[in-house]
Amino acid sequence: MLPLIPLLPFVGFLINAFGGRRNGKGVASAAACGAMILSFLVSLAAVWSMLGRVPDERRVVQTVFTWVSSGSFNADFQLALDPLSAVMILVVTGIGSLIHIYSTAYMHGERDSEYARYFSYLNLFAAFMLVLVLGANFLVMFVGWEGVGLCSYLLIGFWFQKKSASDAGKKAFIVNRIGDVGFILGVLLLFTRFGTIDFQEVAHQASMISPEVDGFGTLSLITLLLFVGATGKSAQIPLYVWLPDAMEGPTPVSALIHAATMVTAGVYMIGRNAALFSRAPETLAIVAIIGAATALMAGTIALVQNDIKRVLAYSTVSQLGYMFLAMGVGASAAGIFHLYTHAFFKALLFLGSGAVIHALAGEQDLRKMGGLRRELPITYWTFLVGAIAISGVPFFAGFYSKDEILAKTFESGHTVLWLVGLFTALLTATYMFRLVYLAFFGDRPHEAAHPQHPEEEEPAAASHGAHVHDAPPAMAIALIVLAIGSVVAGYVSFGGRFEHFLEPSFRGAAGAVGAGLEPDPAAGVPGRINELMLMGVSIAAAFAGIGLATYLFLLNRRAAEDIAGRFGGVHRLLTNKYYVDELYDAAIVQPIRIASEDGLWKGVDVAFIDGAVNGVGDTVRGLSELLRRLQTGSVRAYAASLFVGVVVILGYYLWK
Amino acid sequence: MTSAPLEQYLMLSAVLFGIGTAGVFVRRNLITILLSIEIMLNAVNLAFVAFGRMYGRADGQIIVFFVMTVAAAEAAVGLAIVISLFRHRESLNPDSFTELKW
Numbered sequence: 001m002l003p004l005i006p007l008l009p010f011v012g013f014l015i016n017a018f019g020g021r022r023n024g025k026g027v028a029s030a031a032a033c034g035a036m037i038l039s040f041l042v043s044l045a046a047v048w049s050m051l052g053r054v055p056d057e058r059r060v061v062q063t064v065f066t067w068v069s070s071g072s073f074n075a076d077f078q079l080a081l082d083p084l085s086a087v088m089i090l091v092v093t094g095i096g097s098l099i100h101i102y103s104t105a106y107m108h109g110e111r112d113s114e115y116a117r118y119f120s121y122l123n124l125f126a127a128f129m130l131v132l133v134l135g136a137n138f139l140v141m142f143v144g145w146e147g148v149g150l151c152s153y154l155l156i157g158f159w160f161q162k163k164s165a166s167d168a169g170k171k172a173f174i175v176n177r178i179g180d181v182g183f184i185l186g187v188l189l190l191f192t193r194f195g196t197i198d199f200q201e202v203a204h205q206a207s208m209i210s211p212e213v214d215g216f217g218t219l220s221l222i223t224l225l226l227f228v229g230a231t232g233k234s235a236q237i238p239l240y241v242w243l244p245d246a247m248e249g250p251t252p253v254s255a256l257i258h259a260a261t262m263v264t265a266g267v268y269m270i271g272r273n274a275a276l277f278s279r280a281p282e283t284l285a286i287v288a289i290i291g292a293a294t295a296l297m298a299g300t301i302a303l304v305q306n307d308i309k310r311v312l313a314y315s316t317v318s319q320l321g322y323m324f325l326a327m328g329v330g331a332s333a334a335g336i337f338h339l340y341t342h343a344f345f346k347a348l349l350f351l352g353s354g355a356v357i358h359a360l361a362g363e364q365d366l367r368k369m370g371g372l373r374r375e376l377p378i379t380y381w382t383f384l385v386g387a388i389a390i391s392g393v394p395f396f397a398g399f400y401s402k403d404e405i406l407a408k409t410f411e412s413g414h415t416v417l418w419l420v421g422l423f424t425a426l427l428t429a430t431y432m433f434r435l436v437y438l439a440f441f442g443d444r445p446h447e448a449a450h451p452q453h454p455e456e457e458e459p460a461a462a463s464h465g466a467h468v469h470d471a472p473p474a475m476a477i478a479l480i481v482l483a484i485g486s487v488v489a490g491y492v493s494f495g496g497r498f499e500h501f502l503e504p505s506f507r508g509a510a511g512a513v514g515a516g517l518e519p520d521p522a523a524g525v526p527g528r529i530n531e532l533m534l535m536g537v538s539i540a541a542a543f544a545g546i547g548l549a550t551y552l553f554l555l556n557r558r559a560a561e562d563i564a565g566r567f568g569g570v571h572r573l574l575t576n577k578y579y580v581d582e583l584y585d586a587a588i589v590q591p592i593r594i595a596s597e598d599g600l601w602k603g604v605d606v607a608f609i610d611g612a613v614n615g616v617g618d619t620v621r622g623l624s625e626l627l628r629r630l631q632t633g634s635v636r637a638y639a640a641s642l643f644v645g646v647v648v649i650l651g652y653y654l655w656k
Numbered sequence: 657m658t659s660a661p662l663e664q665y666l667m668l669s670a671v672l673f674g675i676g677t678a679g680v681f682v683r684r685n686l687i688t689i690l691l692s693i694e695i696m697l698n699a700v701n702l703a704f705v706a707f708g709r710m711y712g713r714a715d716g717q718i719i720v721f722f723v724m725t726v727a728a729a730e731a732a733v734g735l736a737i738v739i740s741l742f743r744h745r746e747s748l749n750p751d752s753f754t755e756l757k758w
Binding site: 643 | 751
């Protein structure tokens with residue numbers, strides 16, 4: 001049954017890739033959505049049958065075929081379903097189905113062949129993502145890992161006629177490749193250390209050894225290399241720069257790939273190897289610090305961005321930072337829980353922003369929006385639910401997961417990281433409500449509905465002129481279902497049920513979690529009161545953020561401008577995203593370009609290699625130039641030379 | 657009847673060959689050059705037959721038949737080329753056909 005789950009979307013891909021041009025929109029969308037929904041149903045059935053077992057036996061392994069068998073190296077194409085991958089496949093197929101349905105309306109303005117191309121990529125992505133999360137060893141995971149990277153590239157550059165889109169696609173692909181090098185090296189080193197790449201085997205062996213508390217050893221290096229791979233895929237410092245640019249793709253793609261599923265692959269990978277990571281406290285500390293730093297940095301950038309999708313992109317980076325923070329402090333279940341709730345509300349927010357962009361004929365600039373609350377009621381209400389959920393307001397999904405992460409961080413004694421996380425929670429609420437107020441409240445500048453450069457805008461936009469219409473049914477359904485999900489998704493954690501459910505997957509890590517993290521005895525007093533107090537603090541942070549945004553962006557917008565004016569330097573720094581892109585350009589891109597152009601191209605290739613090849617050619621040419629003078633064309637001259645030749649040869653033999 | 661010694665045959669053959677060679681080099685008419693080549697071939701034929709007779713074997717005469725066949729074919733092809741060359745240039749002087757180079 002397991003192979004069916006990735007196979008169904010793959011069949012959908014084949015249908016649309018090879019028949020899409022002829023099939024037309026109806027067949028294309030039916031095939032794509034049908035494949036996803038069927039895959040979702042199969043996943044549900046698979047998870048359901050797994051739930052029927054006792055927790056300790058909740059691991060179904062299915063070998064599809066023997067892939068590599070060479071000496072001591074064995075890797076089967078093997079799929080495994082355990083509680084962790086169960087969560088992932090339900091998120092991927094469930095949210096994936098909704099986004100497919102949403103896309104049928106969003107992409108309706110495309111030509112038939114483009115429409116089919118879009119859905120074929122989307123289905124291919126789902127297939128690879130499912131291989132990634134179901135793979136039972138590193139090699140199968142790597143197939144999915146690279147496959148989703150490919151699909152991400154294809155979909156970011158979907159409108160490849162637009163220079164910025166194809167550039168963004170290349171940037172995403174190249175930055176991911178840098179991370180992948182780390183990942184591959186990590187897997188190779190892991191194989192030399194453990195002699196296997198099977199997840200369960202590795203976890204089993206890792207749980208036998210004691211954590212590397214003193215110094216930086218092989219385990220720390222393996223996990224650090226794997227984490228480099230994760231920073232690439234999951235957009236963490238220093239490789240996060242591709243994700244904001246990835247917003248050049250169609251909005252549903254941003255929702256599915258660059259918010260809900262693919263970017264969480266790094267978090268999933270660390271969760272999958274929790275046992276291994278738990279034995280490398282040095283790496284865990286790095287993971288936690290990078291996570292917190294990314295969360296803070298992206299949160300501050302999100303405060304001042306004016307492109308609706310970029311705000312959400314930085315918000316995604318920031319939330320992924322939370323997940324890594326959780327992984328780093330050993331709270332794997334909390335990290336996966338945030339991954340799961342985040343998938344709902346971030347997909348919702350992206351799809352909501354897509355509905356706004358759709359309604360405004362491709363306008364993405366927040367400064368040109370406003371007052372959409374009255375015109376787009378469905379979008380407004382669902383978007384608001386998403387914003388509340390991500391801000392961490394109680395009884396919404398984001399609250400439970402974020403609070404869990406903050407509580408676990410505090411309990412593990414990382415007070416500084418906890419403060420950073422708390423401050424980021426405040427920032428999250430502020431930038432999300434800034435978005436809500438700027439887009440849905442106030443008044444829209446008059447020209448808002450007429451983009452000045454229509455040819456540069458998203459071609460998906462269907463409406464023109466002043467008439468702004470709310471989401472069509474297919475989009476509305478997806479928004480409403482996700483909004484419900486954003487409210488109730490958190491409730492599964494009541495009584496620690498979610499953590500308990502995932503427990504078999506993280507069992508190997510249990511013995512060592514927290515080891516080497518130097519728990520602060522004063523802080524580590526877990527108790528009902530302490531927990532409630534922490535909860536109160538994070539609720540206060542959320543409401544403070546909302547209040548701040550309400551004051552600055554709804555009641556008194558002048559105040560926001562005043563602050564921006566007074567701290568001009570900081571504002572410029574944030575607007576320019578800390579100049580990280582410029583820094584990378586100067587430190588890495590330009591040196592490589594110059595070395596390639598002046599050194600390798602003009603020096604080695606043109607001067608040396610071309611020189612040698614052309615030199616040989618020129619020498620032969622020059623000699624031929626001399627020799628061809630002998631061919632006069634006169635028959636008598638040839639006859640004479642023939643005769644002289646015969647005489648000379650005969651003379652030689654006669655007088656020898 | 658006493659037969660002439662081998663030396664005399666070879667001498668005659670050498671003289672004929674020299675005449676043919678001189679003709680090839682000296683004459684400026686393609687047809688004459690072809691005729692000179694025939695003389696050279698027949699000089700060689702004479703040498704073959706003379707040697708064959710000296711050794712008392714038929715090999716020399718057999719080879720001569722081959723040479724005559726080839727000579728006939730060569731004359732046919734050569735004359736055909738000469739005709740088409742003449743049609744081309746209205747001339748039989750080999751020095752006017754020097755285009756075929758480089």
